[in-house]
Amino acid sequence: MSVFVWIESYAGRANPASWEALAAGKSLADKLGSDVAALVFGENARAIAAEAGGFGAENAFICEDEALSEYQLEAYTQLMTDLVKAHQPAFVLAVGSNRGRELLASSAVDTESGLIAEATELRLDRGKIIATRPAYAGKVAMEMTSNTATTFITVRGRAFQAAAKDSHASVSITEVQTDWTMQDIAVEAEPFRDAVHDVNLTDAAIIVSGGRGLANNPKKVPSDIGAADPNVWKAKDGFKHTLRPLAAVLGAAVGASRAAVDAGYIAYEHQVGQTGKIVNPDLYIACGISGAIQHQAGMRGSKIIVAINKDAAAPIFKLAHYGVVGDLYEVVPALSAALRRKLGS
């Protein structure tokens, strides 16, 4: 009745958020008096499995088959399902990334196992799993349990803390084989382009976010923008030349409100809120965001919230630990400068 944790990897490197899932799995295994096994498939699996040992895994099942060197849903599902059927783990965990979510859901169907997604807390009550997870974009929390022999669980990024790495720990590795060939792969994937170099919102420890207030940029709009909306130009310029420098000083990700995304100020990938990303960084700096309820739902889990807004009556101030009433185009550059001095960067 061990605990399995899928270690997500990309281009031969582990997704560090997987160590959080491993820590969550380890704490369940400790309570069950059993062990944790890391499942690592694809390029560099053996080295990643050794790394998983440093983060608490006692065992690892690896597959370095060439046909599976890159993530492929159907093939990885088959591997996971075979391992679950053979070893009957009590739990299978993974971080709730795009891939973690689809992989665990698919394998749960194969084994008719219960699936709990996006858990933020896990405990055992007389051997029964009790998971807390957000619903309605965090407006309410729900407690769930599962009644099947194996339960699949994806954990919310940053909800669990990874163990400190012990580079002397050893892990017992078992290699698994598959008869998948390239011909069996149903989806043909071209390489990634427009690779994202930004800090990922859901993994970010700090987020600098912008809203409709970005359109109040005092910069003069160039005459050559033609029929384009001057407010869009101003806001885009604000994201680029005012918010991004602050994010750069802090190593932060850039977020945005739905209003800013819908107005075309910034791409949808940056949206924080009920129909965007749900985030829980250590520090969330909201610039020119009024704080609509659907935005609050996406960021209320942040440890420290700072609001910078001209309008002292903006609802965001009710949620913020620190507020600055003022023009973001004056306050944010000044904050970047002050932090740069303090951080010496």
Place this chain on the structure above:
Amino acid sequence: MHVLSFTRSTPDTAAKVWVDEAGEVAWGDVASVVNPWDEYALEESIVQATKSAGEATVIAIGPAIHDDALKHSIAMGITNALRIDEPKADIRDSLVWSALAAGAIKKLGNVELIIFGKESVDVATDQHTYQLARRLGWTMLSFVSDIIALDAVAGTIRVEQTLEQGKRVLSARLPSVVSVLKGINEPRYPNFLGIRKAAKAQIPVWSAADMGVEAPVAATSILAYHNPAPRVVATEIITGKDAAEKAANLAERLFEEKVL
């Protein structure tokens, strides 16, 4: 091509949602809307069905409250709507949900493409989309930001996928299950004719027996809903003679909080 999508009614995203004294989730008298992610799926279904001179069907699973979402779908231009209602099945469990959904697809027979919104905003998960694909044995194409080409004759699909790692192009054979992201299209507003059609529409309701499936026992169950601990925040408004002083004082506080 017969294109299918699923929808459900959810509280408006602007609504305050809480757990009432009976322990149930409540949102007062705020209207229910189509799950906001589904609007992109419905629009894409209409576009793809029209392009391939086919038809678009929408299904909701659950009680009559979801007829509102189905009627909105018809008003947008979806050809057929149906609802699956099986009181004995706990559809909050995704294994149960996907078993009923797969039953409907098999009964319809000629569906080749299923388009989902990214997730359901109420339960905040997308697990049912992957589980339906797996039950049907169809190819899953998730987080799709563009359907580049759909060839009904050749039976192929090409899409752009946007993941944490960036964008890439995927090609697969039909039938497929696709989940689409916001921004893939601009969902249309229902016009007057559509709204009239929706008002008159009779929505058929299928039970598990009608589809010849037996709904599995729920693997998971919900024990309780809680209101999240209220954020008791004493907001400190940072003061200073000008922006520079306010910023310096704020930076000071952030260092004291040890979040940098």
